Amino acid sequence: MARYFKKSVMSLAGYEPPPQERVRAKLNQNESPFDLPEEFKREVLAEAAALSWNRYPASESGALKNALAARHRLQPEQILPGNGSNQLLQTLLTAVIEPGDGLLFFPPTFGLFDLFATINGADKTAILCPPGRPFPLEQALAAIRTRVPKLILLCSPDNPTGRALSRPEIEAICQAAPGLVFLDEAYAEFNGWSGLSLLESYPGLILSRTFSKAFCMAGLRLGYLISRPANIAELRKAHLPYTVNLITEHIAVRLLARPELLEERVAWIVRERDWLLGELQEIAGIAAYPSAANFILFRCAECGSLFRRLKERGILVRDVSGYPLLENHLRVNVGSREENLWFLETLKEELS
Ligand SMILES: Cc1ncc(COP(=O)(O)O)c(C=O)c1O
Incomplete structure (x- = not known):
């Protein structure tokens, strides 16, 4: 292969996209938990058809x-x-x-x-x-x-x-x-x-x-x-x-042209993030860091096994333990209130 590709490319492990499966709570890609409203989608798609x-x-x-x-x-x-x-x-x-x-x-x-x-x-x-x-x-x-x-x-x-x-x-x-x-x-x-x-x-x-x-x-x-x-x-x-x-x-x-759609969602996510951080900080065995984004990084023991157990129970978070300095760290993004509650409840059960 060295005849064909750059050394710099061959040296890479390559980007592995995280799982996209349908799960109870998908909290691994820092996406918004909100899709755009049905009526907005219908309107713009009709316009796009023209x-x-x-x-x-x-x-x-x-x-x-x-x-x-x-x-x-x-x-x-x-x-x-x-x-x-x-x-x-x-x-x-x-x-x-x-x-x-x-x-x-x-x-x-x-x-x-x-x-x-x-x-x-x-x-x-x-x-x-x-x-x-x-x-x-x-x-x-x-x-x-x-x-x-x-x-x-x-x-x-x-x-x-x-x-x-x-x-x-x-x-x-x-x-x-x-x-x-x-x-x-x-x-x-x-x-x-x-x-x-x-x-x-x-x-x-x-x-x-x-x-x-x-x-x-x-x-x-x-x-x-x-x-x-x-x-x-x-x-x-x-x-x-x-x-x-x-x-x-x-x-x-x-x-x-519809900034209010985004402003409401962003304000909700920021409030929810701060609430989620407070909840995580209350859990023994978790050290969660303050965040200015729509996700939270936290440290926990044996994060690889915790990641797998959460996944088996339908909760996808991101295992970031391969990053420098982040051994035993996971990242969770703010989901809907329902997803966040499932996540917290399942996490507490798995840690107890
Ligand atoms: C810091 C940062 N930049 C860029 C992106 C990717 O953005 P896009 O979907 O526009 O390619 C991400 C996605 O997770 C990100 O975390």
């Missing part, structure tokens, strides 16, 4: 860029939509990293950072960030000075730890960075603060957003990058055309 499916979609997704620009008070030229934010991360690494270029990131963090950095041959520097402890800013700044990374990958709120970086932390990194700073904000809607307000001050800042979490559209695949127009123009060159299909674009534009 579109010309035989034609390519507008490759620039103009209507979507206009709607997103209006939402964030930006220019459409500051936005690059794609088939999920994962795909845009791949576009970013393709556009920026040549073999040997320095890349700084902060594990445990989003697993695809390491994967795409490896495939692109980046010279990786990893600063470990133990969950539940302050972000190691001084160490990060020292690494920026000595390693001079071309690209810094941040995730806030972070998956899987739930940690949010503060504005001063992000600003200190942007000020020190010699190259680009990428901030994955897949969970920003659950946090209440976003790096959007920093875009004007830091020309090397690129934000990433998704419709898969707060927007309840994981199945339709949509994400977007935000940066200054000159950065977006370069990223576009490395991005495939037509990655957003016309039905997804239509539905997203219609959803952006």
Whole structure:
């Protein structure tokens, strides 16, 4: 196989998608527990039926860029939509990293950072960030000075730890960075603060957003990058055309016109997350960390066996014990109240 494939690819274990089975409580992929309302789905699908499916979609997704620009008070030229934010991360690494270029990131963090950095041959520097402890800013700044990374990958709120970086932390990194700073904000809607307000001050800042979490559209695949127009123009060159299909674009534009649908759901998830955290913290044998996202990371003894026992009883959580520093950790996302109660009850029974 070495004749056929890059060494960097052959060295990978590969991304294993977590189980998608129908279960009593599916709490393993940080999805929204809420589907969009039936009447909304029927309306937008009828409208989508009237579109010309035989034609390519507008490759620039103009209507979507206009709607997103209006939402964030930006220019459409500051936005690059794609088939999920994962795909845009791949576009970013393709556009920026040549073999040997320095890349700084902060594990445990989003697993695809390491994967795409490896495939692109980046010279990786990893600063470990133990969950539940302050972000190691001084160490990060020292690494920026000595390693001079071309690209810094941040995730806030972070998956899987739930940690949010503060504005001063992000600003200190942007000020020190010699190259680009990428901030994955897949969970920003659950946090209440976003790096959007920093875009004007830091020309090397690129934000990433998704419709898969707060927007309840994981199945339709949509994400977007935000940066200054000159950065977006370069990223576009490395991005495939037509990655957003016309039905997804239509539905997203219609959803952006109904912000109340999302606001209610996000507010409920944030309240439920804080309640779930309180409940988890009461359980002996569990150490749960505060979270600014729609999921909670917790430590427990023999998490592999607990994960399997929960699964056998129809509760799917995420076993994150393979991440650096996360031995014996599981991650659970906020589900419906019914799912959360099943989860808590089953967890208590299994631990007693
Ligand atoms: C930090 C982070 N970024 C991006 C994604 C993926 O987003 P998308 O569905 O838009 O590809 C996830 C999904 O879990 C995530 O946790």
